[in-house]
Amino acid sequence: NAGVTQTPKFQVLKTGQSMTLQCAQDMNHNSMYWYRQDPGMGLRLIYYSASEGTTDKGEVPNGYNVSRLNKREFSLRLESAAPSQTSVYFCASSARTSGSYTFGSGTRLTVV
Amino acid sequence: AQSVSQHNHHVILSEAASLELGCNYSYGGTVNLFWYVQYPGQHLQLLLKYFSGDPLVKGIKGFEAEFIKSKFSFNLRKPSVQWSDTAEYFCAVKDPRGNTPLVFGKGTRLSVIA
Numbered sequence: 001n002a003g004v005t006q007t008p009k010f011q012v013l014k015t016g017q018s019m020t021l022q023c024a025q026d027m028n029h030n031s032m033y034w035y036r037q038d039p040g041m042g043l044r045l046i047y048y049s050a051s052e053g054t055t056d057k058g059e060v061p062n063g064y065n066v067s068r069l070n071k072r073e074f075s076l077r078l079e080s081a082a083p084s085q086t087s088v089y090f091c092a093s094s095a096r097t098s099g100s101y102t103f104g105s106g107t108r109l110t111v112v
Numbered sequence: 113a114q115s116v117s118q119h120n121h122h123v124i125l126s127e128a129a130s131l132e133l134g135c136n137y138s139y140g141g142t143v144n145l146f147w148y149v150q151y152p153g154q155h156l157q158l159l160l161k162y163f164s165g166d167p168l169v170k171g172i173k174g175f176e177a178e179f180i181k182s183k184f185s186f187n188l189r190k191p192s193v194q195w196s197d198t199a200e201y202f203c204a205v206k207d208p209r210g211n212t213p214l215v216f217g218k219g220t221r222l223s224v225i226a
Contacts, residue, residue: 031213040218041218042216042219043156043216043219045213045215051211058213099161099214100146101156101158101214104155
């Protein structure tokens with residue numbers, strides 16, 4: 001099915017461990033985004049990539065890095081996980097300048 | 113910078129009751145406005161959007177929203193809710209110039225009881 005695929009769906013990390021969240025879309029969208037969702041906080045933008053080859057910080061970039069590997073793939077890396085990064089992470093994509101996002105099913109990350 | 117306020121954190125309604133969820137944004141220029149819905153355990157899906165033209169926008173599943181420019185508002189409405197409308201609803205705003213990302217509100221959780 002066409003859409004945004006995120007892996008893994010669930011992950012438990014120990015404080016200080018690193019991991020990469022993967023995201024791929026097959027809709028030929030130019031723009032991709034990483035959000036985190038926390039209770040009562042809504043969705044907060046971590047990083048985005050307006051087009052292949054560019055990345056920009058969002059509202060809460062500290063502790064994260066991203067890579068726009070190609071037009072399809074946009075990964076999010078936690079270099080040294082902290083309990084404050086326990087959250088649900090959503091990747092999304094859109095056609096350039098569009099606000100109609102397609103979201104992935106999310107990654108539930110717990111840092112202990 | 114743009115921001116979005118959703119006034120209600122949690123709304124509880126009985127089936128068949130009417131729904132109105134508030135959304136206000138802070139941006140003086142032209143905006144694109146969106147409502148997204150997240151059903152329990154699922155990802156966000158687009159419910160409806162407003163770019164220009166008729167300020168009353170109809171979306172999926174009987175939802176509609178009205179853009180009132182003078183009030184910087186984009187409230188979501190449904191005449192008669194169903195149990196299956198139980199979800200979290202997010203309002204979002206976008207500057208249509210360039211490729212700036214959506215800015216989301218904190219969301220409103222809707223619980224519909226029988």
